[in-house]
Amino acid sequence: MSHFRDFRAIAAPIEGVNVDTDQIIPARxxxxxxxxxxxxxxxxxxRFEMEGRERPEFILNRDPFRAARILVADENFGCGSxxxxxxxxxxxxGIRVVIAPRFGDxxxxxxxxxxxLPALISVVDAAALRKILHAASDPSLTVDLxxxxxRYGDGEPIAFSLDAFWRDCLLEGVDEIGLALRQMPQIEAxxxxxxxxxxxxxxxxxxxxxGEPGLGTVE
Amino acid sequence: xxAEQAAADSPRTLFDKVWxxxxxxxxxxxxxxxxxxxxxVHEGAFHAFGDLKRRxxxxxxxxxxxxxxxxxxPTKARDIAGAATxxxxxxxxxxxxxxxxxxxxxxxxxxxxQGIVHVxxxxxxxxxxxxxxxxxxxxxxxxxxxxxxxxxxxxxxxxQVLATQTVWLKxxxxxxxxVTGSRASGVSAKDVMLxxxxxxxxxxxxxxxxxxxxxxxxxMSIEERLTLCNMSIELGGRCGMxxxxxTTFAYLFGRPFAPDGQYWDxxxxxxxxxxxxxxxxxxKEIQIDGSAIAPMVTWGTSPDAALPIDARVPDPERLSxxxxxxxxxxxxxxxxxxxxxxxxxxxxxxxxxxxxxxxxEDLRAAAAVAAGRKAVVPAIVVPGSxxxxxxxxxxxxxxxxxxxxxxxxHAGCSMCVAMNGDVVAPGERCxxxxxxxxxxxxxxNARTHLMSPAMAAAAAVTGRLSDVRRLPxxxxx
Ligand code: SF4
Numbered sequence: 001m002s003h004f005r006d007f008r009a010i011a012a013p014i015e016g017v018n019v020d021t022d023q024i025i026p027a028r029x030x031x032x033x034x035x036x037x038x039x040x041x042x043x044x045x046x047r048f049e050m051e052g053r054e055r056p057e058f059i060l061n062r063d064p065f066r067a068a069r070i071l072v073a074d075e076n077f078g079c080g081s082x083x084x085x086x087x088x089x090x091x092x093x094g095i096r097v098v099i100a101p102r103f104g105d106x107x108x109x110x111x112x113x114x115x116x117l118p119a120l121i122s123v124v125d126a127a128a129l130r131k132i133l134h135a136a137s138d139p140s141l142t143v144d145l146x147x148x149x150x151r152y153g154d155g156e157p158i159a160f161s162l163d164a165f166w167r168d169c170l171l172e173g174v175d176e177i178g179l180a181l182r183q184m185p186q187i188e189a190x191x192x193x194x195x196x197x198x199x200x201x202x203x204x205x206x207x208x209x210x211g212e213p214g215l216g217t218v219e
Numbered sequence: 220x221x222a223e224q225a226a227a228d229s230p231r232t233l234f235d236k237v238w239x240x241x242x243x244x245x246x247x248x249x250x251x252x253x254x255x256x257x258x259x260v261h262e263g264a265f266h267a268f269g270d271l272k273r274r275x276x277x278x279x280x281x282x283x284x285x286x287x288x289x290x291x292x293p294t295k296a297r298d299i300a301g302a303a304t305x306x307x308x309x310x311x312x313x314x315x316x317x318x319x320x321x322x323x324x325x326x327x328x329x330x331x332x333q334g335i336v337h338v339x340x341x342x343x344x345x346x347x348x349x350x351x352x353x354x355x356x357x358x359x360x361x362x363x364x365x366x367x368x369x370x371x372x373x374x375x376x377x378x379q380v381l382a383t384q385t386v387w388l389k390x391x392x393x394x395x396x397x398v399t400g401s402r403a404s405g406v407s408a409k410d411v412m413l414x415x416x417x418x419x420x421x422x423x424x425x426x427x428x429x430x431x432x433x434x435x436x437x438x439m440s441i442e443e444r445l446t447l448c449n450m451s452i453e454l455g456g457r458c459g460m461x462x463x464x465x466t467t468f469a470y471l472f473g474r475p476f477a478p479d480g481q482y483w484d485x486x487x488x489x490x491x492x493x494x495x496x497x498x499x500x501x502x503k504e505i506q507i508d509g510s511a512i513a514p515m516v517t518w519g520t521s522p523d524a525a526l527p528i529d530a531r532v533p534d535p536e537r538l539s540x541x542x543x544x545x546x547x548x549x550x551x552x553x554x555x556x557x558x559x560x561x562x563x564x565x566x567x568x569x570x571x572x573x574x575x576x577x578x579x580e581d582l583r584a585a586a587a588v589a590a591g592r593k594a595v596v597p598a599i600v601v602p603g604s605x606x607x608x609x610x611x612x613x614x615x616x617x618x619x620x621x622x623x624x625x626x627x628x629h630a631g632c633s634m635c636v637a638m639n640g641d642v643v644a645p646g647e648r649c650x651x652x653x654x655x656x657x658x659x660x661x662x663x664n665a666r667t668h669l670m671s672p673a674m675a676a677a678a679a680v681t682g683r684l685s686d687v688r689r690l691p692x693x694x695x696x
Contacts, residue, residue: 017545018421018521022657027638030263031291031310045659050645074541076422079455080657082357084266084373102425105391105457106357106371113375163389165249176387177274177379183244183252187385190243190254197240198489200482201256201350203282209324209476210282 004117004145004170007096009069011141012059013130019073020080021107025089027081038085039092060093070141072129073100078107087114097143099150099160101126112166113176117145119160129158145171230496232393233462234428237368237493241351243385250387257345258284258380259336259354260323262291262314267355267377268321276382278321283384285345286318286325287336291639294601294628297329303640321381334604334630337361337574341445342606344474348463348490353380358574358654359458360451364444365471366463366493368428371452391457392502394424395495397433400510405688407584408443409576409652409671411435412450413515413525415507421523425455427503430495435509436461441470442578449575450654453522462494516561516684517656517669519549524656528674528686532559552658553666554646561684564668566648569598569679570661571625571672573635573653577603579610581652581672586616588676589623591693598679599626599641601633625679637662650678 029041047058054061060068071090077100078086087110090098098116101123111118121129132152133139142151145167149157169176180187195202231239243252260267264286271277278284291310293301299315302308311328318325326333332343337358340346348366353359355377362369372386380386396419398411429451436444444461451459461467468487471477478486513527524546526533534557535546550557555564571577571585582602600620602608608630611617617627633641635653643649643665652675653660656667668684677687 015544016548017541020521020655020657022655022660026659026663027636030638031306033269034266045663050663076425076455079421079425080357080452080655082355082359082371082373083263084375087373102422104455105425106373109376110373113373163249165246177375177382180252180379180383180385180387183385184383186243187252187254187383191384194240194254198349198486200478200486201347203280209285210322 004143006142006144008140008142009096010064010067011070011072011133011139012065012068013133014059014071014073014077015130017075018079019077021078021083021086021104022080024078024086025083027083030083030085034088037092038088039094041085042089042093064139069094070097070099070143071095072126072133073098074126075100075102075123077103079104082106084110084114087111087116091116099126099129112169115170117143117162117170119143119150119162121150121158121160125158230498230500232495232499232501233366233430233460233493234368234393235499237349237351238390240349241368250389252385253351253388255353255380255384255386256283256350257352258377259340259352259359260284260286260377261289261336261354261356262310264355264374264377265310265313265317266374267381268317270374270378271381274378274382278323278381280384281322284321284323284381285340286314286323286327287339288314288326288328288333289335289630290632290636292328292333292631293639294631294633294641297629299328307639331605334606335574335577335632337445337449338577338603338607341365341441342474342604344471344477347471347477347486348467349493353377353386357452358449360456361445361449361574363451363458363460364441364448365467366460366490368458368460370458391426391428393430394427394456394503394505395430395432395501396505396507398431398435398507398509399433400435400508401438402435402509402512405514405673406512407671407673408439408446410512410515411509412447413517413522413669414512416450416453416523417515417525418507419454419505419523421453421521422455424451427456429454429456429459430501431459431461433507433509437464440580441466442580445578446575450522453654463490464494514671514674514687516674517667518553518555518561519546520552520656520658521549522654522656522669524549525669526561528561528684530561532557532561534558554648562686564648564684565682566596566650566668566678566684568596568643568647568649569594569675570601570634570649570651570653571599571675572601572603572633573651574603574632575654576652576672577601577607579607582607582611582616583614585672585676586619588673588687588690589625589680590619592623592680594624594679595682596679597626598624599628599634601628602630604630623680634661636660637665643667650675650684
């Protein structure tokens with residue numbers, strides 16, 4: 001995944017704290033299949049008027065930010081709903097990296113699962129970067145995942161934090177579902193121990209849910 | 220002494236006790252692999268089911284996955300044909316098809332126990348203390364009210380849970396919120412939560428598992444605790460929990476999917492051990508004076524923008540930096556002037572419902588205010604489940620609402636998220652018992668004020684944000 005090594009691209013500053021996932025993608029678009037592309041829904045109601053015209057004041061409607069592949073946001077970006085559609089929209093629009101001082105927990109995990117890098121930096125650094133980007137003639141940043149740094153031009157690199165596990169997953173394109181599937185012997189052993197410890201939660205006890213005969217079939 | 224023994228002897232929190240029972244392994248410098256006792260899915264999980272099929276996988280433990288149709292269901296009809304649009308009907312159909320394909324139990328539209336997952340699952344006894352519960356929905360935090368670790372997950376994570384019954388999760392930090400004193404009359408669990416939000420903030424609990432404690436919480440019913448834990452995600456929390464106690468056990472006893480005779484006593488004996496030990500340590504402790512809480516409403520576009528009803532709209536000029544800019548933007552979106560008394564704000568519409576406030580106690584509180592009065596704006600009441608609807612009808616609450624000019628609907632998420640066609644029109648102002656006042660949440664350019672069911676009913680009969688404690692007396696019939 002080349003876009004995590006010395007990845008240089010236009011970065012758009014997104015102002016405001018608590019930019020929630022309802023703003024990133026309004027709920028009414030979540031019913032569509034991913035295959036039809038989610039990029040057009042990104043920040044939909046901030047990007048477009050009700051009648052579909054672009055709102056010229058919105059950052060992604062201005063050049064060169066229209067071509068942004070990186071976002072620099074503020075506190076608690078992606079808070080709110082668990083909708084992974086928010087990350088589908090970012091990814092399909094072309095956003096590869098989101099930089100912020102804090103992310104909504106579920107959104108953060110959703111980014112990691114979709115090859116979008118959520119880079120955590122300080123409030124001060126994030127504010128400074130956004131200020132630079134607003135004023136710059138070439139608002140590009142370079143993000144390097146192996147060294148976990150962000151650079152503007154020849155400036156000092158800013159370190160961002162990410163657990164080593166997730167850094168390696170992103171760099172090596174590890175599929176976390178596959179990784180979990182490979183733990184199956186341990187999962188099965190755990191399940192059996194659990195059934196002994198708390199029999200009322202054992203699978204056998206839950207079969208009544210699916211109509212199969214099992215323990216406690218009373219309903 | 221072995222390290223393990225020492226760990227078992229040192230004081231532990233409720234969260235630790237449940238977590239340790241579910242941690243299969245911990246990756247070095249990474250997340251733990253957690254066992255999931257129960258996964259709930261709603262219609263939005265069609266992305267995850269699609270992913271599962273593309274990968275050639277199946278649902279590993281159908282008996283541990285339960286479906287609820289709630290987000291897209293019509294509230295005026297009880298079949299897919301009644302869906303608002305063909306695209307919505309397709310989502311509902313996919314939900315039924317996926318349930319059948321995977322062999323999971325689904326409480327689908329038309330089922331007499333269908334409802335919002337966070338209302339219907341606890342009332343069916345599916346939510347139990349000591350469990351790890353996931354759902355493709357951020358308000359899964361609700362289920363922690365019974366002493367479970369319950370948290371929302373995305374679609375990719377849902378795929379993993381369906382395929383393996385596990386989820387990767389980094390152990391969160393721990394926060395305890397102590398609400399001390401006792402609640403004044405007219406102050407609901409929703410008011411307590413909005414007061415917590417005003418103090419802690421929308422990002423205050425990011426990365427934390429929250430335990431709610433203190434005399435106010437201990438005295439709450441399970442339905443009130445569900446309201447409280449529901450909005451943990453509005454604090455940014457990973458999950459919210461209340462230690463299981465006799466109130467919890469009495470609530471669960473005899474529910475359809477609660478442990479039955481054979482196991483009940485063993486289950487309760489185990490659940491009793493789960494509460495945080497007296498000396499357990501939390502990363503953060505918050506104190507809230509519960510006696511000082513008044514009925515609350517929100518004025519802005521974030522749930523922490525909450526104030527007591529007798530306050531005024533804040534003046535952004537008296538704030539600084541990012542807060543000022545955020546408040547300016549919020550007031551512009553909300554169409555409000557600084558310093559306006561909150562009780563001067565006229566509303567266009569009322570929504571009583573959502574996984575925060577659509578249970579029987581909520582409907583009783585709203586009906587007590589509506590009784591003998593008349594709504595002066597359109598108002599809808601959407602019970603959280605069909606069981607709640609039947610219980611309300613058995614008590615005659617539907618007749619109270621209808622006589623007061625409120626609409627009486629079937630169960631679903633409805634106007635909380637406006638995905639099923641129940642929408643607040645652009646520019647309209649809605650008094651809502653839901654949990655999010657985000658821009659566009661109830662429809663494009665819709666304006667939302669969050670409040671309790673009693674306060675929403677008061678707004679309906681006055682046409683303005685109103686203090687439920689100071690309503691004009693009813694006209695005699
Ligand atoms: S009622 Fe609202 S918040 Fe609750 S699950 Fe439904 S859409 Fe989500």
